[in-house]
Amino acid sequence: MSEDKELFPLVGVDVALFSVVDERLKVLLVKRAREPEARRWALPGGLVKPHLDASLAANARRVLADKVAVDLPHLEEVATYSGPDRDPRGWSVMVLFYALLPLDKINAVVRNKVEAVEWADAIAPGHRLAFDHTEQLTAAVKKLRAKVAGDALPLHLLPEKFTLSQLQSVVSIILGHPVDKSSFRRRLKASTQLVELDEFVRGAQRPAQLFRASEAFSF
Amino acid sequence: MSEDKELFPLVGVDVALFSVVDERLKVLLVKRAREPEARRWALPGGLVKPHLDASLAANARRVLADKVAVDLPHLEEVATYSGPDRDPRGWSVMVLFYALLPLDKINAVVRNKVEAVEWADAIAPGHRLAFDHTEQLTAAVKKLRAKVAGDALPLHLLPEKFTLSQLQSVVSIILGHPVDKSSFRRRLKASTQLVELDEFVRGAQRPAQLFRASEAFSF
DNA sequence: AGAATAGTGTCTGTCAGACAGTATCGC
DNA sequence: GCGATACTGTCTGACAGACACTATTCT
Numbered sequence: 001m002s003e004d005k006e007l008f009p010l011v012g013v014d015v016a017l018f019s020v021v022d023e024r025l026k027v028l029l030v031k032r033a034r035e036p037e038a039r040r041w042a043l044p045g046g047l048v049k050p051h052l053d054a055s056l057a058a059n060a061r062r063v064l065a066d067k068v069a070v071d072l073p074h075l076e077e078v079a080t081y082s083g084p085d086r087d088p089r090g091w092s093v094m095v096l097f098y099a100l101l102p103l104d105k106i107n108a109v110v111r112n113k114v115e116a117v118e119w120a121d122a123i124a125p126g127h128r129l130a131f132d133h134t135e136q137l138t139a140a141v142k143k144l145r146a147k148v149a150g151d152a153l154p155l156h157l158l159p160e161k162f163t164l165s166q167l168q169s170v171v172s173i174i175l176g177h178p179v180d181k182s183s184f185r186r187r188l189k190a191s192t193q194l195v196e197l198d199e200f201v202r203g204a205q206r207p208a209q210l211f212r213a214s215e216a217f218s219f
Numbered sequence: 220m221s222e223d224k225e226l227f228p229l230v231g232v233d234v235a236l237f238s239v240v241d242e243r244l245k246v247l248l249v250k251r252a253r254e255p256e257a258r259r260w261a262l263p264g265g266l267v268k269p270h271l272d273a274s275l276a277a278n279a280r281r282v283l284a285d286k287v288a289v290d291l292p293h294l295e296e297v298a299t300y301s302g303p304d305r306d307p308r309g310w311s312v313m314v315l316f317y318a319l320l321p322l323d324k325i326n327a328v329v330r331n332k333v334e335a336v337e338w339a340d341a342i343a344p345g346h347r348l349a350f351d352h353t354e355q356l357t358a359a360v361k362k363l364r365a366k367v368a369g370d371a372l373p374l375h376l377l378p379e380k381f382t383l384s385q386l387q388s389v390v391s392i393i394l395g396h397p398v399d400k401s402s403f404r405r406r407l408k409a410s411t412q413l414v415e416l417d418e419f420v421r422g423a424q425r426p427a428q429l430f431r432a433s434e435a436f437s438f
Numbered sequence: 439a440g441a442a443t444a445g446t447g448t449c450t451g452t453c454a455g456a457c458a459g460t461a462t463c464g465c
Numbered sequence: 466g467c468g469a470t471a472c473t474g475t476c477t478g479a480c481a482g483a484c485a486c487t488a489t490t491c492t
Contacts, residue, residue: 421463
């Protein structure tokens with residue numbers, strides 16, 4: 001066993017699962033039940049099981065299925081974290097992914113489990129995280145922001161049908177600064193990523209047109 | 220041993236080492252001496268040795284030190300490739316990096332080794348590559364191009380001191396299309412990445428000013 | 439009518455591509 | 466002078482931020 005430690009690195013994944021709650025970008029944290037780092041908040045993650053997982057992405061989906069009751073619509077690789085000291089169990093390599101979860105599925109999603117679960121503020125989680133997860137979370141947020149700043153649309157955070165105002169709100173929450181309405185809508189009209197529907201949302205004001213992701217959409 | 224295969228994935232790195240030769244973007248390939256995939260061209264790579272390597276990046280440097288006699292100035296992570304079938308030895312996960320090598324060090328660089336070594340065209344290598352290395356190479360080129368298109372300067376492909384014309388040439392070779400001289404130079408003057416020197420290159424025409432990377436430079 | 443949100447029109451500064459023009463060398 | 470390469474100036478069209486304006490609903 002201790003020889004195995006010398007010969008074979010531990011291999012697994014961590015996942016930063018983002019959502020938007022209360023006008024804030026949130027990330028799912030779990031309170032670890034077991035050693036190492038027991039009772040400390042951490043990104044959900046786990047070691048790969050070669051007989052179960054077809055890939056690291058599959059590993060990520062399996063791990064998250066323990067905390068969340070939905071299929072993740074999209075997994076994006078961020079970076080790998082490796083070395084002899086980052087986990088006391090031995091030389092380890094963890095591949096970090098991030099995923100986005102639609103607003104309207106949040107309540108249905110959190111499963112009862114041994115560990116506590118929390119949607120923490122993604123920018124300022126308010127906990128000291130286990131292992132190198134603070135660094136990982138920073139990297140995941142940075143990658144997400146870069147992608148959205150580069151004109152990708154975070155539709156995976158929205159319901160299947162959504163208004164442009166909702167989309168604009170989510171984008172500005174992710175980026176951390178206001179987004180101009182006019183230029184935002186101009187961009188979207190030129191884009192092939194959205195399809196306008198003939199449906200409208202009625203509320204206490206002018207109805208808003210609904211949109212959905214087009215076939216050409218890729219995050 | 221066969222139980223180990225079930226329990227522990229193989230872990231290693233592959234490296235796409237780029238350079239510019241003869242006005243083309245080239246990548247270093249090695250001809251594998253051992254099974255699996257013996258005698259097939261491949262990206263240089265190797266399994267991590269926990270007692271030797273402090274990280275996967277260190278693993279990459281060690282593997283490349285067998286083929287190349289210089290320290291790699293920069294390693295950039297591209298993606299991971301994993302699964303039970305991509306390597307016949309078992310469930311494996313390889314982390315792909317790319318690196319850039321300065322033009323003026325190429326000749327000093329290739330070591331005598333068991334395997335053959337070749338600088339192949341990065342866009343059309345002309346060989347069927349081992350494992351999933353064709354896909355890996357495509358991803359590495361794409362990532363490099365995206366980085367350079369996003370205003371990063373590939374100074375690691377140039378000598379320490381270089382002219383703007385040389386830099387422009389390298390950028391256009393990487394991107395695969397011509398770059399406008401005027402706007403390119405305008406961008407560089409506004410940038411803090413370069414420092415102009417008081418030295419000039421004299422040739423058969425007007426001397427060209429030399430530049431070097433500034434402290435603020437980061438690829 | 440007024441509040442609230444959806445959606446549009448217009449102005450303007452910035453910036454990148456295009457390309458012509460000038461500068462400075464060797465021969 | 467001529468060829469070659471380095472370097473600069475200028476024009477113009479595209480576009481994004483700013484922001485005011487119009488539109489449509491509910492109360």
